Every structure is written in structure tokens, then in C-alpha cells.
Amino acid sequence: MGNVLGHLQPSLVWHHFEEICKYPRPSKKEEKIAEYVVSVGKRLNLETERDKFGNILIRKPATPGKEHIKTVVLQSHIDMVCEKNRDVEHDFDNDPIQPYIDGEWVKAKGTTLGADNGIGAAAALAVLESTDLEHGPIECLFTLDEETGLTGASSLKKGWLKAQILLNMDSEELGTLYIGCAGGKNTQARFKFKGEKPPRNYSTSEVHVAGLKGGHSGLEIHVGRGNAVKILSRLLWSYLKDEKIRIAKIEGGNKHNAIPREAFAVVMVPKNKDKNFKKFVAKFNETVKSEFSSLEPDLLVKVEKHAQPEKVMDEKTVNKLINALYAVPHGVIKMSPDIPELVETSTNLAVITTEGKSVNIVTSQRSSVASEIQDITNMVSSVFMLAGAEINYGDGYPGWKPDIHSEILGVFKNTFTQMYGKEPEVKAIHAGLECGIIKEKYPDMDMISFGPTMFGVHSPDERLKIDTVPEFWNQLVTALKNIPSN
Numbered sequence: 001m002g003n004v005l006g007h008l009q010p011s012l013v014w015h016h017f018e019e020i021c022k023y024p025r026p027s028k029k030e031e032k033i034a035e036y037v038v039s040v041g042k043r044l045n046l047e048t049e050r051d052k053f054g055n056i057l058i059r060k061p062a063t064p065g066k067e068h069i070k071t072v073v074l075q076s077h078i079d080m081v082c083e084k085n086r087d088v089e090h091d092f093d094n095d096p097i098q099p100y101i102d103g104e105w106v107k108a109k110g111t112t113l114g115a116d117n118g119i120g121a122a123a124a125l126a127v128l129e130s131t132d133l134e135h136g137p138i139e140c141l142f143t144l145d146e147e148t149g150l151t152g153a154s155s156l157k158k159g160w161l162k163a164q165i166l167l168n169m170d171s172e173e174l175g176t177l178y179i180g181c182a183g184g185k186n187t188q189a190r191f192k193f194k195g196e197k198p199p200r201n202y203s204t205s206e207v208h209v210a211g212l213k214g215g216h217s218g219l220e221i222h223v224g225r226g227n228a229v230k231i232l233s234r235l236l237w238s239y240l241k242d243e244k245i246r247i248a249k250i251e252g253g254n255k256h257n258a259i260p261r262e263a264f265a266v267v268m269v270p271k272n273k274d275k276n277f278k279k280f281v282a283k284f285n286e287t288v289k290s291e292f293s294s295l296e297p298d299l300l301v302k303v304e305k306h307a308q309p310e311k312v313m314d315e316k317t318v319n320k321l322i323n324a325l326y327a328v329p330h331g332v333i334k335m336s337p338d339i340p341e342l343v344e345t346s347t348n349l350a351v352i353t354t355e356g357k358s359v360n361i362v363t364s365q366r367s368s369v370a371s372e373i374q375d376i377t378n379m380v381s382s383v384f385m386l387a388g389a390e391i392n393y394g395d396g397y398p399g400w401k402p403d404i405h406s407e408i409l410g411v412f413k414n415t416f417t418q419m420y421g422k423e424p425e426v427k428a429i430h431a432g433l434e435c436g437i438i439k440e441k442y443p444d445m446d447m448i449s450f451g452p453t454m455f456g457v458h459s460p461d462e463r464l465k466i467d468t469v470p471e472f473w474n475q476l477v478t479a480l481k482n483i484p485s486n
Helices: 011-021 031-043 115-129 228-240 271-291 315-327 370-386 407-420 434-441 468-481
Strands: 047-050 056-060 072-077 099-102 105-108 138-143 165-168 176-181 183-192 202-210 246-252 263-270 300-305 331-335 343-355 358-367 390-393 425-429 446-449 463-465
Touching (some): 011 099, 011 115, 011 468, 056 115, 072 115, 072 434, 115 463, 115 468, 165 407, 176 407, 202 228, 202 246, 202 271, 228 246, 228 263, 228 271, 228 315, 228 343, 271 300, 315 370, 331 370, 343 370, 358 370, 370 390, 407 446, 434 446, 463 468
Parallel strands (some): 165 446
Antiparallel strands (some): 056 138, 099 105, 105 463, 183 358, 202 300, 246 263, 246 343, 331 343, 343 358
């Protein structure tokens, strides 16, 4: 991979981001990128440590005259969501991300870009390497496995960090300062089925829902984008209502925190109904394309011939499964009554897989109110329980309660006003940030989250707005100059 981004400014940030793109970094497989981060710390002769989980902490002393101000920890995660378009060949365990410039954006060729949170990590590395910045004592914390459950932050030991202030650089909207986030929990359902021989005189097809935008299940859940698993279950339920259909396999989505972009099912219908089934799918395609015409212009539901499967699911389980998928809630459950335009509670029907003789479903619930996380989790569970599924739960993670009197919020608001002549927006975010977990371990730490502008994170449409990166960097370095004294 050549030097694609090296001419962009600030050069150190873009240099490190392009270097980060070279290293595979799926969640739970971050060793190669971790080695790169550690190598930077050691090359700069800075104190560099790793904890038992693998999180990295690099300390940089204050510049002369700034030793008396509060210690700041710059925090980012080094894993990424690994999503690609179905027609793209890419091995996330070994292949580099291929960034390219498209007008005012940096994108990746057919995959997620990993600017979430690679650009935050790049900014932290740039601070460590810069020789012309004014700052007090700095700690740079690089956490692992944020995207699959924030387990890197969860594993942090108390007392490892010395900082009084945390700057989380995992937000995606320049000009907005985040002071709170949602907590969350995953609910998994498992349907066991009996494998039966395919019926005679049936034809086999694959029904495929594709072309959806997907996106982050916290940041974009309120937009109303299509969920491929919900659309597919609607189609199957609508056909099953009046006709016979056998299902061999159903798959869709692959990340608990991403809205499913694609889903498919291998199905069998009586041969004398094959043409009618294809007409049904074609008409269904027209219906949903019309419903989503402005939000999902590339949505496509199609049916193609498929090889006959060795086994199909028993009809009783199929009926329970499809009823549950069609009935289970997805999307916004409640908006915040206190913060305008903030989603308070939501749920995402995220992943469905067929493995052996079971169908496994992953859903993700979020809320900024702890009791409402439990309530929506119970609601989702009740649908699957009625259908006879086995239920399991993830550990969950806490939210981060907003503090409008935060000292570091005041610093950033003043910095922003000096730079732009106006105040920034101050918000809470309907997504899980590591701030909530770190706050539990370091309750006296003052926190804020900020970042440059990104869209489409957690999908191959992910893009980073180029001209917001220098603004993000300027906010960071200006704020570091103005950190209050101990």
C-alpha cells in the first residue's frame, strides 16, 4: 500500500492513521496493531506498559513550565468493526485496509475504514511524537476489544491511570462535545430444530436482501434505515401465512452493534408453486423499495436458484422462528424527554446464523436509563420465550451520566468559542463509549468525548471528512495548553 494520505494535514496524524490501516485489527485480534503502537512508544523513549488484557499505556512528561497542570489521559480503542461488501474479497485477519480519497472524504475500498477509532489513536500517537506542543503530563491509553463488548476498558485495573482528566476521542461529529452515553446489553436467542430430508417435488432457491446502508446501531438507529433481517423475516412470514415453504438456512448481519445490511435464506417451495413464489418476491421487492425509496435507494430483494440442501428445518420450529423474528421489536423504543433529539432507548435485531441444528440470534439493547435497559431486554426476551427459544445474556456495560458542570467541558467550550466565535453543541450519545466503564473504575475522573466528522461507521460506507481532521487536532492541542492546574 502506497502513501495515499501523506500530503494531508496535519501530517503526523494522517501518517499514523495510514500506518494503522496497514495492520489487521479485528476485535480480539489486535496483536499486530498493538505491536505497532508499542513500537512508537519505545522509539520515542517513552514509558510504555501493557496490562494483562493487552491494553497499552504510554506516558509523556510535561513540556517545561507545564509540570504543575493536571494529568490528561488521551483515550482511544485500536480494534475496528470488520464489515465488507459481499462481492469484495478481503481477509480482515491479514489484509491491510486500503484507504483512498474521494473528494472531501477518506474511504476504504469495499470495507469499513476503521476511522472508528483509528483516527483517535492516530491523534494520540501524533501528540506523543510532536515536539512543538505545549502540554502537561500526558497518558495515552489504547484499549482493545471495544467493538465486541468494551472488554478492554472493562479489564482496566484501578490505579493504573494517574490522570485526573480523560479525553475520549471516539466521537464522530466535529463541533459537538459529548458528556454522556448509553449503557447496553445483548440478548441472544437459540432455536433448536430437527433436521429433515428435503421434501420431494420441491425446488430450492435463495432469497437475498441486499443493498442496505446498515450503520451503527446506536448512532443511526433513529434514521429509520432498513434492517435486512427484519425485511427477510417479513417476506417469509407473509408467504408462510398462506403457502408452504421449507427453510434450510437463514443468515443475516454479523455484528451486534451494526444494523444488518444483508440477509438471505435457502428455501424450498413446491415445484408447482415456484413461479408464484418468484412473482411474490418480485412484488415484495417493489413494495419495500417503495417504502424505503428515500432512505435505501439501493435496496434489493431477489430470488435465485440454489442447490438442494442436505437437510431442512422442521416446520414447527420454522413457524416459531419466523413468528418471533417478525414480532421482535427493532429500532427506537423511546426518545429522551430531557435532551432534544436524543434516543433514550432502542433495540437492534443484529445477527442471525444457522449452525448445525440451531438458529442463533443476537440482539442489542441500549438506553441511557438503567431500568429501561432491563425493560427492553425483558421485552425482547419475552418474544423469544413465547416462541420456545433458549435465552442468554451478555454482561452489559454501564452508561455515562452527563455532568454539565464538568471542568474539562468548560475548557473545551472556551477553546471552541475562541476558535470559532460560537459555542459547541453539548450532547449525550446513544452509543456505548468506554467513558462509562472507565468512570466506574475512576469515579473522580473528569471526562469529555470529541472527534472529527464521520459517517457510515460500522459499514463499508464509512467515511471520514478530511477538513474536519485539522479542526479536531487544533481543538485537542489548544485544549492541552489550557488544562487547569492541580
